[in-house]
Amino acid sequence: MSPEPQLTSEERYCADTFNGAVAAAAISAAWEIGLLEELDSTGAVILPDFAAKQGCHLPLVHTIALALSGRTVVDLDGDVARPGSGFAEVFRTKGFFYWLTRGSGEIFTQMPGLVRDDNRNVRPLRRDSGAISVACRSIARTFFDPPFEEMLAGIRFRKVVDLGCGSADRIVGLVRRIDGLSAIGIDVTAGALAVAGYAVHDEGLADRVSLVRDDVLNLSPRDEYRDVDLLTCFLMGHDFWPAENCAKTLGRMREVFPRAENLIIGDTARSTGVAAGNYPMFTLGFELVHSVMGQYLPTLDEWEVALADSGWRCVERRTIDLPAFSFIYRLVPA
Numbered sequence: 019m020s021p022e023p024q025l026t027s028e029e030r031y032c033a034d035t036f037n038g039a040v041a042a043a044a045i046s047a048a049w050e051i052g053l054l055e056e057l058d059s060t061g062a063v064i065l066p067d068f069a070a071k072q073g074c075h076l077p078l079v080h081t082i083a084l085a086l087s088g089r090t091v092v093d094l095d096g097d098v099a100r101p102g103s104g105f106a107e108v109f110r111t112k113g114f115f116y117w118l119t120r121g122s123g124e125i126f127t128q129m130p131g132l133v134r135d136d137n138r139n140v141r142p143l144r145r146d147s148g149a150i151s152v153a154c155r156s157i158a159r160t161f162f163d164p165p166f167e168e169m170l171a172g173i174r175f176r177k178v179v180d181l182g183c184g185s186a187d188r189i190v191g192l193v194r195r196i197d198g199l200s201a202i203g204i205d206v207t208a209g210a211l212a213v214a215g216y217a218v219h220d221e222g223l224a225d226r227v228s229l230v231r232d233d234v235l236n237l238s239p240r241d242e243y244r245d246v247d248l249l250t251c252f253l254m255g256h257d258f259w260p261a262e263n264c265a266k267t268l269g270r271m272r273e274v275f276p277r278a279e280n281l282i283i284g285d286t287a288r289s290t291g292v293a294a295g296n297y298p299m300f301t302l303g304f305e306l307v308h309s310v311m312g313q314y315l316p317t318l319d320e321w322e323v324a325l326a327d328s329g330w331r332c333v334e335r336r337t338i339d340l341p342a343f344s345f346i347y348r349l350v351p352a
């Protein structure tokens with residue numbers, strides 16, 4: 019057996035950075051094949067049995083587990099993987115890893131070319147909208163839905179539209195729980211609507227949840243929008259920007275949904291004032307991906323200014339610690 023390499027602290031730091039990138043991709047794969055859930059529910063996974071059951075290639079499953087062990091996500095003992103010291107937090111935040119590597123991976127491979135001015139207009143920039151909707155479903159369930167549910171407790175509504183609905187998880191959950199509620203999910207990407215369509219079908223809610231493929235920035239009034247009394251919009255508000263578009267788009271919602279009594283909007287803003295080396299989970303990935311795409315991200319202060327000019331008035335606000343710089347605002351017609 020050859021001796022374990024001895025690394026200086028600088029080499030260790032660099033190896034950890036590299037291994038973190040490798041582990042991020044491995045976390046996404048492990049989640050998608052069901053390995054994270056299996057670790058969470060059973061506490062010990064015999065990899066050959068797991069690979070056979072899931073129809074997965076055992077040598078690759080083993081190497082994914084090895085990559086996870088490099089960041090203590092699992093403890094690997096021969097063919098048996100167990101949750102490591104980092105597992106619980108990785109399991110809670112798996113949506114961020116999936117968003118980064120599975121949903122936005124090609125953004126990073128294209129980035130070196132796209133940074134050149136001559137190439138900025140090369141299109142299309144490829145993201146996997148289905149994977150992003152799955153990632154956001156997990157992020158929203160864990161971090162945005164609990165304060166959102168508290169906010170909902172104080173208001174009455176019969177028909178909800180979710181703008182940029184992604185997986186439709188939010189409206190499917192609401193309709194399942196609330197008798198007589200109906201819902202419409204609007205999204206512009208086919209990948210997200212495919213994930214949403216499966217959810218609506220699986221829950222047998224096709225008679226109460228409809229899905230519309232449309233651009234939220236350019237909606238026109240429709241008969242089925244006339245009696246909508248609640249609008250929700252999560253993790254896409256930054257697509258309303260720059261500022262003049264944001265105020266205009268929010269104002270237009272008043273015309274398209276004339277009876278909307280509440281607009282609940284939750285999103286992540288651009289960071290301010292973080293010392294280098296202190297960035298939390300997600301923030302830098304979120305900002306780098308949107309920078310490659312040329313998408314402006316407003317700060318929390320900029321959101322406040324835009325809202326003041328939007329035709330809506332903020333009556334309730336929550337801040338969210340993870341993702342950092344995130345918020346939920348409840349707006350009512352001004």
Ligand SMILES: C[S@@+](CC[C@H](N)C(=O)[O-])C[C@H]1O[C@@H](n2cnc3c(N)ncnc32)[C@H](O)[C@@H]1O
Nearest residue numbers: 154182183184205206207210233234252253254
């Ligand atoms: C980050 S995902 C969030 C999905 C969902 N709201 C959630 O909370 O899980 C953003 C979604 O907004 C959609 N989207 C972005 N721009 C849009 C637009 N202009 N019109 C409609 N949908 C849009 C994307 O396709 C994507 O599904």
